[in-house]
Amino acid sequence: MKIHILILTFVLFPVLLFSQKYTISGYITDAGNNEKLIGANVFHPNSKSGTITNPYGFYSITLPKGKIELVFSFVGYLPVTEQIDLSANQIININLKPNIELAEIDVIANKIDVGVESSQMSTVVIPIKTIKSIPALLGEVDIIKAIQLLPGVQSGTEGSSGLYVRGGGPDQNLILLDGIPIYNVNHLFGFFSVFNADAINNVQLIKGGFPARYGGRLSSVLDIRLKDGNNEKIHGTGSVGFISAKLALEGPIIKDKMSFFVSARRTYIDVLAAPFIALYNQNEYGEKMKMGYYFYDMTAKLNYKFNDKHRLYLSAFMGNDKAYTNYKYESGNSYSNDEFFLKWGNIVGALRWNYMINNKLFSNTTLSYTKYNFLTEINSEYKDNSDVNKYSFDYISGIEDYSAKIDFDYIPNPSHYIRFGANNTYHTFNPGVNALKITSSNEEDINNTFGNQKVYTNEVYTYIEDDISFGNFKVNTGLHASGFYVKGKFYNNFEPRLSMRYLIKPNWSVKGAFSMMSQYVHLLANSNIGLPTDLWLPVTDSIKPQKSIQYALGSIYSLNKGVEISVEGFYKQMDNLIAYKEGASFLMVNDEWQNKIETGKGWSYGAEFLIRKTTGKTTGWIGYTLSWSDRQFENISSGQVYPYKYDRRHDISVVVAHKISDKIDMGFSWVYGTGYAVTLATERYSSMFWGDIEHYPRRNDFRMPNYHRLDFNINFHKKKKWGKRTWSVGAYNAYNRQNPFFLFYSYEYDNFGNDSEKVLKQASLFPIIPFVSYSFKF
Template identity: 35%
Template structure:
């Protein structure tokens, strides 16, 4: 019934409006909005038709299109932090195109008061559960070792969390780290962390826009259950050469951008490299002097403005982490992405973007000396994709999006080579696996009345698991929650690219906004998501060596339905933004694991996998001050995330390993003067669940810890809380070179936050015939205060 209702609304909304679309002569005004200083396209600029109190916003490429009845109008372009521009247009005889360049406001507060324009996008837009952070805000926030971090910044927003320092990725509304679709210029990034989660792979000097969508996800996106993190790179300064970078305690960075042909062809190249191993070398023993501990990344983009109707963008990313301890062990992993996008204006109303990308995430582990005994393991996931998408600005009240996507996956779950006593053994491991994910979608954003707006769409997705492969069938487990064994004689051999099994899902999306007045609105959303690839990990937090695995004849895709309801209210001429949202997410066919599952290099891995259900629900409170010398926000999330799998936890609901009941974040940024800026973050989070023993038994003088009740995640580690401070000094040199010093203090009051707690026999000597008891050991990744100083420059 819900699917039929969505289809009916889609047809009525798009076709039923045709009776008044052409009742009078309409004209269209369109164009791009760019930063006057560097030519960067500006995302989300409000373009208002003053006489009609209607308009639109620029898309991710800075393009806008508004269709109105013929006449003379005043267009108002406004964007937070930039000057407001008014432009008179004559639309009595023909369509008009205006490419606008706007400059940053020199005195932002006064500009807003003088024009009287209100930054009320959070109230007026249909989309809910959307969080945007400008890179200007991110760079002012305190960070570990003074290094600005995109992923760490979004963890201070409502509904976003992590299980602790040293954990890769992030969790959104009770979902796993693999349930977030992370895009860098539309290319997926499968591991967004450097240095085991302490830093992200995104170079802040190369980033223009960061948007996180937690619910009400538009129809053009799919493939993950929880969220979309859309990171957009800068396009390169098309006006003049510029450079910026920084020297920090752990790594340095440099970014160069310049026009190749002014206003026509530009580029940006940004690089980072850590030097932990260089700093540590004097303190290492001779046998470890050749150790390598570092990471690096290189981000680049070329922007070619072919003509008024065609633009081409080529983006690339290369990053790697390396940890090698002489001849003892070595581990390295990294991402490579390449995306090519073509923007084409088919008409004043039709914007077409076609994207093709390649993404590769690989990881490797080496142990021992190749001349004696050694072990080498490597794995990766590669994707190739093409996505054409058309945006049609039907009229002032309707914007349609239509498109499709096809993605080819190649999975290499693990391949090993071993050397024993100097002799090479035959390689062994899991075979390559292939999958094809495709989808078609249609959506519309419709303004029904001045108060009521809708956003609805439909996505049809499918996934085909393909050969070359030999499939197996598995018998039912002897007891729920235990390993399943393959059925003898069930093997079926498939040739390369031969379809093995196909899954299809219909994914409706719907959002509605009712605006009471200029300062308040209520919104609701529903979306269904399907996820066809899975991160195979049963650790507290994902590691770089976890494997990605496709849906197969034995592993079904994960599904989720989420509903959300929110109230949005602004105060004092939009200086304060407030919102409260409640949500409920129902998840099915989630991948779970038997007790003692063997996940690496296991030919019969699917026998160790189980299928469970999940639910996540909560409320998110958010208060943000947007202007003035003092600004920042307070966010609080009260939530639960639970799982249920037959044979686990006595078949009862249990808390997911990333469940956090309370999550409080405070961010404060204060401009003391034009030269001095102070900021602070405070975080208080409930402890994450853990499986602790509830009893012991005696054997040969020892008392091993034991959990006879089979309860999973039956305790919680202590709460996590931390305060960070940062002071920035900018001497405001009038020369072309502009530099600033940043002093940051991470974990100001030296809190030893636990990452995990485990149990081991007490190491103290015991008298004869006295049983050795157990002791709980707390592991902290960063258990002390971390001061640092860094220098950032720009010219």
């Protein structure tokens, strides 16, 4: 018997020894500034397996005991190879050195090609360096406008920062700043976004095949991560342009332990206009005028490293816009003062705790606060001898959130990457409150508040997902379960998610995805008004959650030298969409908001093509989208199916950045798109009592002229003793294309001044706009 045991032990010992496995974990950072590298590769060449870092730069990989080789890499960085004698669990932190001209052909055999290998599809990561190289309106680098250049994304009207992804509306985008939702992303009535590129570390857009950890919106996820701050030494960047100036500072508070990052930006349109307004005020009629507009935003972040297992982050963002006019008149005993204010803005704050529970399990706990407010204020005062009359009107709307969530990453082995977590958000909706106050010397005072009352709701969700690898297959499967409590009613939804990848070759894969999404908040927008009057509203007894089902199928092929080619087809169905009834708007204060809207459905489908180069002296992409997007509401357009306003059949974008030398680089972008859908009358009838009556057969039955535009910039760099300075020159709409902003009817006149016929004309917004800006880095 003892002999049998000895023989069995002798036979099984090598097997048991070989099956021993240990885990290597740690963080991958930029060697220059210690910023976490999100999505960096960890590759084990012997087994052809690996993993990537999470949003906090954390990685974990479990391998058999013995001497192993690991390759750590990231696009635009020199790879690092580590020889490790794996006999116990280890923590290994890696610093990668930037090298934007990295020859991809030398590295491709020793890394994971994330685009090809990942089970996730319809996802694009844009490096901040690329975003900063793209020409922008008035030289203002804009993350949202860079995203608009990708296939499957529409921009809305000329120059705006709206996002219309795969036929969805602007409310259907989950826009996250360090994991916290932001409800309004616009400055300057939509011409600029609230995101300061100097404060951003990473930008990722997901258009379909959504992982289970995301939810609450139908069409896209834009995940923007802030910089942590350099914990080695003080650095700063700044710039001065035509309309704004900005400054960012970062550095250690306690070296290698605690760091900070802070940035601020402000426009000075109001300051530049002040001399002209002062010149007007030098009149003889007792008239004084004051008017202006400005926006500002500020970002701050602190992070503290207790040890390799515990890290604490505190981040905040605040941005506001203000437009104002003030007109005064004074003559003898008469006096008048009229004021108008328009204000809107966001406040976001978050406290995060990263905890590496063990080498395989990582957690992130977040407490956050978000607020968006919109305010219109009108004040008037009139005095005539002894009579004094005062009038004031305020309109306030917005949304406020308190949220707590916890997320876990569990990586038991290279074949599984499990994520799970839960979230609870307490919403306060303010659908629009009006305050009217009138005082008079001769009449009874009026002081009245009316409109929609605040609505208090609670939204919860939990999720679990697993990235499973077996052979040439990789599957991401998961479930997102959500609930929404409002006024005694509880909605709940179970949303299965599935993404699959089959690896044909190491550099070629095919993918497919299915996702169900639900959305409990609506954005009620009035397309006839170019102001931030959009109302965020919850579901109710009569207004149900929006829902969508999306299918996607595609392929991605990676060439040498960082070139990647992808093609995707998609189909999306959306239910319970909302829109204003014909003739209704937010100005109809006597009606409950639910009575102003219609509910309907929509469809979108199409194909997207992308050729992208990410390394070398020349980088950029060529994108093309062929798509259809339709809507149907029972009482709009007589119940007919009609094209969505931002349905665009063809959309082309070409983006190129080229480094000529260490001192000069340049970039250009060219876009072309089918004209947007518009509603025009086709017949006109004369009426004895009502004048001309126009007949509109179907909504959005006509097209604006096609849109195209070329932008370019050239950057001149020079090293100084204190750092580096850059002069940038360029132009928006370089060949002065008169693109339509809106269409209108007008009359043409004959030689005698008589109107001869009614004609359709277009109004254009932006001609060629040259720009110059100065930036510095130290």
